[in-house]
Amino acid sequence: METKSSVRENSRAKIVETALELFARNGYDRTPISMIARIANIAQGLMYRYFPSKEALLTEIIKESMADVQASFDVNKDASPLEKLEEYLNNVVRIIKTNRHFWSMFYALRTQPFLQELLSDELAEMYVNTIATLETFFDPRDPEAQHNEALLLFSIVDGVCTNYVLAPESTPYPIEEIKECIINKYR
Secondary structure, three states: OOOHHHHHHHHHHHHHHHHHHHHHHHOOOOOOHHHHHHHHOOOHHHHHHHOOOHHHHHHHHHHHHHHHHHHHOOOOOOOOHHHHHHHHHHHHHHHHHHOHHHHHHHHHHOOOHHHHHHOHHHHHHHHHHHHHHHHOOOOOOOHHHHHHHHHHHHHHHHHHHHHHHHOOOOOOOOHHHHHHHHHHHHO
């Protein structure tokens, strides 16, 4: 028998899952709360108990999904820089393939001013932490070169991920092959 708490969690999860799918497919602006409620089979009024606004729902989706970014850095700390890089790239490819709906939505929205305002602190912190972690993949003897390589790698990975999620199904983006090209670049 389900408890009240588990029913609430299941309803909340269904709302988030439905919203993510609809935001990715239709766009954030073209997805009203009423559509999310209808497809999630949740009363619209009840949705507002979980999320006071569509912006709050989007914020929750993005914050939950930022765990993906952190998970991509789960690499063996004792490994060589190249081994760390390979493990990181394998994690990125696995995560982007697994959570394509989120990343499709995120890449479509990330330059929108409202999202920048809504999550400016979180996005800035994520960026700084990402670059700092990527720096550990490179030789620390020249901090400026190490920082620049981290920025370059971030730009490359970001571009690869963007191309992957935006590629039409008729011409899929060869993400595995591109990942190998990146690894070979740093060998």
